[in-house]
Amino acid sequence: MAEPQQQQTESIKFLMDNIEKGNIVLPEFQRDFVWDIGKTYELFDSLVRDIFIGSIIYGKPSFEITVRNIDKRPRKGAGSRAKIETKFFTKEEIEHKTQINNFRLVLDGQQRATSIYRALKGIDDIWIIIKNDEELIEDIQNKEFKDRTLEEIIHEFNGKEDEDRLSVKLSDAYTIIKSDDFEDEIKSKYFDSLIFLTGFEENEIKNVFRKFMGTIKKLNELLGSEKLLSYYLLNMNTEKFALFFERSNSKGIQLNFIDILAAKLYKGFNLREEIDKLQNSYHISEYQFNREIIVRTISYIISNGREVDRTYILTNLNYIHFNEYWDKVCNYYKKVIDFLFKENYILSQSWMPYENMIIPLIIFLNELEGNDFSQMNERQNEFISYWYWSSILSQRYSSGTNEVIVQDCTILKRIAKDQKTTDKSYFNKIKIQMKGYEDILSLTKKGSAVYKGVLNFLNFASKGLLDWPNSSKLTFNSKLEDHHIFPKQYIKENYSDDENALSLIDCVANRTLLPKITNIRIGKKAPSEYLMDIKIKNIDIEDSLTNHLIPIELLEGLYDEFYFDFVEIRAKQIFETIENKIILKEKQILNNFYKTPVTSNSGNKKVFANYYNKRIEATFDIDTEKILYKGKKYSVSSAASKAKEDLSGKVNASTNGWKFWKYQTDSEEVRFIDDYRKSNILTK
Template sequence: MEQTQSIKNLIEDIDAKKIFLPEFQRDFVWEVSKTYDLFDSLIKDIFIGAIIYGIPSFDIAVREIDNRRKITKGRKRPSLEIKTVTKSEIEKINKTGGNFRLILDGQQRSTSIYRALKGTDEIWFIAKSEDEIESPSFESAKLEELLEEITGEQSSERLSIRLSDVWEIEQNDYDEDDVKEKFFFTSTYYKNYSSTAGFDFKGEFKKFRNLKKKIADLFKSEKLLSFYLLDMNLEKFVVFFERSNTRGVQLNFIDILAAKLYTGNFNLKEKIKEFEQKHQNYNLIPEIIVRAIAYRKSSPKEINRNYILTSLNAEDFKEWWDKICLSYKRTLDYLYDNHYIISQDWIPYDNMMIPLINFVNEIGGDYHFMSSKQKRFIDFWYWNSIFSLRYSGSSNERIIEDSNALTIIANDKKITYLSFFNKLTKIQTLSVEDIYSFDKKANAVYKGLLNIISYEKKGLLNWNNDAKLSLNSTLEDHHIFPKSYLNKSLTNEIDRDLIDCVANRTLVPKIQNIRISDQPPSEYLSTIQLVNPNIGRSLESHLITSELLTGEYDKEFNFFVELRASAIFDIVNKHVIVPKDSIKEEFYEEVRFEETANINVYCSYKSNKASAVFNPSTAKIFYKGDLYESPSAAANAVKIDLGAPEHTTENGWTFWKFVDESGMEKRINEFRK
């Protein structure tokens, strides 16, 4: 029978050593972006699937929940506790109210929740401002209504709160002064706006405190997590793991859209099939095409599914489908021909293609029309987007912002919003040490590191025949020092932690009929050399020293990994870190306004809209015949006009919006110095 529990109960039971995993369960593998989606679903009351617990009636080896931080070179991660629990111990614990149980299904979800609340992973709730919600006030709004996004860093422009901070505050019962000093005053939002005229400290802290309470209430909600509790003998336990399938069936967004467009005589499914038959070496991702069309059509720019399903029609697709598909193919060709990607399967973020598609459409439909100056910017944007994890989590806003920026560059203009450059330069690889922490191929930085090697070397060569790898190559994520060999030969636990790191990995087609698993590198590579005498040249293209063939490195795994990690970081430094200042100087321009230069601005409150005129130079706003000395003063006046209480407060810099020359909606905060 299905039962429910709270997040609070889950965390407390894990801490109390009441919940364990079977020792043989797979490792925690979720990327942090899945944790963003998980909490987004919990807040929106979207079913995330039930956790299945088991009370085994037999002796079993168990291990604790993985709450370890990412790998750091030279620092050993603590081992996960593994112990054997006997049948009699389990019976004794549960007879005395201990509630011992194993997670049979739901490990990734449970571990993600635990890591988020314990602060192992940075998970932030970014809140909407009061003008963006329908409820009468911030305080009366439900948590779902207040959610702008769940992401990995706080916002300097929106009220933000880290989930682990909420847990810490609740567990330690901090008083109001502690909360202010430790959490509110240290936030980038407070630091950004506290010195701004019109900033209402008391009002903003009240919102912060209220948001903290709503999140704490979410943690305490008894009906939030569903679970089944199974009392299992050994036979049933084995059958459960043989037959369990945790993959849920999702509603296909493209199927819904196809049904809508069909009524307007546009056969989307037929068009997809037509592309695939015509271009068999390319994998078409229909949602990329659809979102690119949405960007071309909308103003202000919108590409979310709701806009697509409600606002796009068959005529839009008749006008844009073939053009965008051609740009899609040309973008893939450009990325491959210029060595940004090794193959289509290894693009770090598929959604990054949308800004590029919009860019190439803007310059005339072909990358041959791009200037060398524009190419420098594309280089910078592409690699920095990957290494700053720019497209992890909610990416619609990033797609629009980047499409807008690339449109500006396509028209040989300069970008006037500094925040764009600031976000792009928050990269994840600032030292050689950072290279060691990337060991999962689902991670965009992991993929980016392998791709940037190819970029530096002008393409990776096949180990079997030293030909360049093709766009549609089926590649294996290969351990250079084989895993089985290292498991046998390494005695140092710190070195073992580096077996899967990206410095010991590369991408190659399947190597046929050669025993690799427990061979030292020199032996299996020498066998390959019989088939490909130029294997040394192939290795060098992968940033692997050809001296590996001599056997000198067979017992020097640690030295090899350090050498290759250092070489990889040198490439990142060259193409990502070093250029940032010169790129900013070349492509950023501060907007300067004359005293008389005004722009039209607008705002909304409770679905009602108001317009005004804003002077960026003086920061004054002219609204309904009155001149207000600050955006916040004008915002307060608007809210009162539209039914807010007399003593309402609002941050005017995020309240007022405008549409820039490319049709993108922005906040006037862009004009703050």
Template sequence: MEQTQSIKDLIVDIDEKKVYLPEFQRDFVWEISKTYDLFDSLIKDIFIGAIIFGIPSFDIAIREIDNRKKIAKGRRRPSLVVKTITKKEIEDINKVGGNFRLILDGQQRTTSIYRALKGTDEVWFISKNEDEIEAGSFENAKLEELLEEISGEQDPERLSIRLSDVWDIEQNDYDEDEIRDKFFYTTAYYKMYSSDEEFDRKAEFKKFRNLRKKIADLFKSEKLLSYYLLDMNLEKFVVFFERSNTRGVQLNFIDILAAKLYTGNFNLKEKIKEFEIQNPNIYLIPEIIVRSIAFIKSSPKEIDRNYILTSLNADDFKRWWDSACKLYKVTLDFLYQNNFIISQEWMPYDNMIIPLMNFLQEVGGDFHRMNLNQKKFIEYWYWNSIFSLRYSGSSNERIIEDSNILIQIAREKKINSSSYFNRLSKIQTLSTDDIYSFDKKANAVYKGILNLINYEKSGLINWNNDAKLSLNSSLEDHHIYPKNYLNQLLTTENEKDLIDCVANRTLMPKIQNIKISDQAPSKYLNEIKDLNKNIEKSLDNHLITTDLLNGEYDNEFSFFIELRANSIFEIIKKRLIDTRDLIKDEFYEEIKYDEAVNINVYSTYKGKKAEATFNPATAKVFFKGKLYASPSAAAIAVKIENGASDTATENGWTFWKFTDENGIEKRINDLRK
């Protein structure tokens, strides 16, 4: 019989040791971006699937929910508690209302929720600004209407609240002063705007409390183990089918779009099939082409699924499909020929193709037309985006921003946003030790490291010969020291934790990987040397010391892994870290305004558009015949004129917007000194 349970009750049950996992359940493997999607679905009341519990009628080994911090720098995490619980113990617990149960299906969802609320994983609710919500105020808006995005970090330009802070406040008897001092005053939003004359601390704290209460109410509502009626808008309909199975058939966004376009005599599925027949060596990702078309058509730029499904039509695809496919092919060819990728399968972020396609279109459809400076910037942008995990969340916003930036570079113009360079510089590998923590193919930095070696060496070559690995090579991330060999050789857990580390991996054809088996490095390498007398060249090409051939390193895994990690980090330092200041000096230009320069600004409040002029040099706004000393003062005047109370507050730097010379809508905070 189906039952319901709130998030709050589930977390409490886990803390009270009423909920466990069978010991044989797979480990928690979700990337953090899936946690963001999960909370996005919960907030939007999109069905996430039922969690299935079971009460075993036999003795069974169980383990706790994985609430360990992510592994870093090759250190070993503490083991999860595993114990055996007997049938009688289970019966005794449940006789007194203990409600002991095991999670049979839904471990990833449960663990994600638990880790987020306990603060193990950073998960932030980023709120819209008050002028962006239809209800007109935080108090009247539903939680879904307030949501801008779920992210791994707070947004200094928007009111943000960490989900674990909401849980902390709910579980502890903090008074108002403690909540304000401990949680609100420490936000980046407060620190950024609290010095503004028009910033009303009391009113902003009230918004913070209101948002916290709404999130707390979400935790208390019965969401997880309940049925949901499919009464949802088109966007939610798409999300539902992308995130769930219906009778074993997985539908996706492209399937639904194809059905829509078919009514306009554009057969999307046939066009996809046609591309695949004509280009057998290229893997087509239809969503990239679709989002590219959305970018071309929209102004301001929008590429989300809701815009695509509601605003794009068959005529748009008839007009731009073929040209977008050509840009796609040329971009992939450029990435491969210039060694940015080894193969499509190993590209860290497929969505990074879209900004490059927009750059390519701007320079005339041929990468040979770009100059040396443009190539230099693309190199910096590409690698820093990967190593900073830039596309791990909010990819639509990243695609739009990066597309606009690369279009600027294509036009040989400077970039006016200093914060853009700061975001690119937040890479995950600032020391050799950081290399050790990357051991999963799903991680973009893991793929990025293998691709960066390929880039540094102007293309990886096959170990059997000197031929460059092709774009469509079937490659595996082979263990240089085979896994089975190391499991027999190594004695300490710290060493074993590094077996799967990227520093012990390199890419090679699958058939070769099978032949290697679990032999000592010197043994299998010398067997390959019988086929390729120049094996030393191949090893050097893969950043592998040729000393492995003589057998002296067979028992020195730790020394080898440190040696190779150092070599990898030297490339990262040269390509990413050492070039930061040089790139910024060359491509950044601060916008300079004098007091005679005003720009047209606008905003919408409760569906009514307000227009004014803004002077970036003085930060004054001229609205309806009156000069206001700050953007916030003018924003408040707009709100009062449209029915808000005299005590209304507003952050003017995010309230007012302008359209730049490229037709891109921006907030005046981009012009702030």
């Protein structure tokens, strides 16, 4: 193949401009865009932190070729299954376009390029969440906002706005950067509707708007940086073009932070040796123990329920901690896997949507009386089931994982003690966003957590999936594949002119988990044909189909020529099952596990805040909504500003006081006094 030219760099703005002008396209045969939303969060986080994301490889062909545009379809709903338009260019047209317009094909890096484009154009909602001042380390707090880097102030990227922190949607930022709007127009269009502003006073809103505009400026600098994206440009003929795709499939070896930790602990605890012992100790080869799960769980315990991130782990954990907690955590780890399998939450670890969800379950077990799932009462079992499936289907673990883990561990600790939570907002965070069966039809990407979640949920709903040749219950870690109920080749051959059917080939409603050997034998036959072959071995095949939520009429051939009807009916059945077992239980879960934190609407309440690693105490007058701080009365937010000024020496260090001052409930839960404000609003 052609030797690449020297590595070059370009800006994201330049990439976006060229995609919009049609100068950067994909070869028609490139695979579809498959990244789930979590991958996009990670990509932008890497860009902000100047972590190398790999080079984009462009090709300048010298031959005729059919191309297609970047995938601009919504992830679900209307247009999500529309056919991506293709266009054929002759050799002469290609030569003209490459010379005049710098026309290029994306040979490698289309997932990254597509993710960037979709986020900045608002096809995918991606928000950058900015840390509050009190969350910053002292050195960063001492800087003016304009002097802080994005890396220093970023909390996370997420798919929705954060009600407790300043949030900026990337597509809004990109639109503002490209527009000639004045500040008052920007404020009314993009800023005033932010839920974070609730409870702010006028002078604070002005300060937050300055931070909003400052963040836009920093994003503009990021997107305009000529050194952000690296690329190679290959000039190639057809033979070399083909060789590139045959030979560009290698992967590098990545150093994990756990390897660094292992070196640090080696003096008193051999992490690598212990994980090998663990893997062999139960004589259950199917179980796979992830060392990162164990390490983060120990971190949560050592930090008293505050930290599971790599910085804390590498800085604070030592071999003494591991000698003390390793065996205990590993024992609970095994119990969690046992529980998830026996209660039909998973069929195999490889198909588990979010492995990090094991950590809160270990913490739950650690707090549960008897330290065994058999000791759960029905209410606790009800919450675990709701939490597990809602977290998966709401994609809760796709971003901000460290914070999510800590929050879920804290909630599950309370549930293990048969206590309710006073954090009502938590239930919105695990709320499933599915509205109908169309959401099931939109799930076509095998790697997505929701796709995996739906397939696992079928196992849960049926109390264990059955194999088809003999109706036996599938065992743990059977070598499973997401089998096409209507075989892929059958659809391509029989529905070649039906774009709607072709777009739904890989839909989760046309998939179910089966052992690989069963899948191989099915081949590309019509559903009724291969099912009748199986029925020779298993006269009760109808029971297996029903078990997988598959209409038994499929066996009779009634759907062979009506694929879309089949997939729509099954999608409806799947959604209705999710609705009945999870979505309709939302109110019941809220009633059973939430209690209003405010016990009095009058009187005084001791409050506190943590800033610059110091604790500040004051008194909150519930009736007047004033703070008594150092002998003087202030508004809630003015008191916060004054307290921060006293500790930092900085004037105008304003913040939303309702999200600054905290109190402790009777059940020892720490909450923001925003609870009082919300309670008063509801009673007025």
